[in-house]
Amino acid sequence: xxxxxxxxxxxxxxxxxxxxxxxxxxxxxxxxxxxxxxxxxxxxxxxxxxxxxxxxxxxxxxxxxxxxxxxxxxxxxxxxxxxxxxxxxxxxxxxxxxxxxxxxxxxxxxxxxxxxxxxxxxxx
Amino acid sequence: xxxxxxxxxxxxxxxxxxxxxxxxxxxxxxxxxxxxxxxxxxxxxxxxxxxxxxxxxxxxxxxxxxxxxxxxxxxxxxxxxxxxxxxxxxxxxxxxxxxxxxxxxxxx
Numbered sequence: 062x063x064x065x066x067x068x069x070x071x072x073x074x075x076x077x078x079x080x081x082x083x084x085x086x087x088x089x090x091x092x093x094x095x096x097x098x099x100x101x102x103x104x105x106x107x108x109x110x111x112x113x114x115x116x117x118x119x120x121x122x123x124x125x126x127x128x129x130x131x132x133x134x135x136x137x138x139x140x141x142x143x144x145x146x147x148x149x150x151x152x153x154x155x156x157x158x159x160x161x162x163x164x165x166x167x168x169x170x171x172x173x174x175x176x177x178x179x180x181x182x183x184x185x
Numbered sequence: 186x187x188x189x190x191x192x193x194x195x196x197x198x199x200x201x202x203x204x205x206x207x208x209x210x211x212x213x214x215x216x217x218x219x220x221x222x223x224x225x226x227x228x229x230x231x232x233x234x235x236x237x238x239x240x241x242x243x244x245x246x247x248x249x250x251x252x253x254x255x256x257x258x259x260x261x262x263x264x265x266x267x268x269x270x271x272x273x274x275x276x277x278x279x280x281x282x283x284x285x286x287x288x289x290x291x292x293x
Binding site: 098107108109110123125126159163167168169170171172173175176177178 | 220235239277278282284286
């Protein structure tokens with residue numbers, strides 16, 4: 062059974078860096094048939110895809126245009142996890158952040174497994 | 186990017202009734218890579234339907250998806266008490282993946 066476990070602080074000061082980690086059990090971050098996504102949800106923006114990382118003989122990262130200049134996704138194969146770093150945060154980055162698996166196997170890329178969500182507030 | 190518009194915004198129904206939710210895309214969804222997710226308060230979304238019409242593992246057969254191209258529908262044949270929630274469509278055939286604004290199914 063695949064599970065994603067998120068960790069990271071719930072409060073970040075403006076202009077600082079938001080960092081979250083998503084631990085994977087039951088699958089591998091370097092799987093050739095999965096992509097590992099970050100999504101956020103806020104009342105103003107709804108569900109917003111932020112980016113993903115995946116391994117297909119080499120690592121690929123993709124980012125949403127809205128955060129591309131501020132966001133980095135890293136993968137750690139030794140810990141079987143991936144992480145999100147969002148720099149220079151503002152109150153507009155306040156949201157619930159989710160990690161999710163996009164499985165290219167049975168569900169053809171649909172986001173079939175989600176982390177529990179982390180409410181992140183940007184405030185001084 | 187593909188914009189997904191869901192309607193109605195809110196659906197007020199009674200248990201046992203049929204629910205029909207619509208999702209319209211601003212351009213054709215590649216390969217019908219369209220999913221439906223259910224979200225309850227305080228929980229993460231849960232995948233119900235992928236590929237426009239295939240039920241995810243463990244999803245009851247009262248949930249069904251249909252459609253192709255730009256018009257998709259989620260139908261709940263007979264609402265159970267646990268089905269009252271918010272439903273989102275999502276396309277993942279083109280990058281970036283995008284979500285609709287959601288339809289809330291509430292108890293009448």
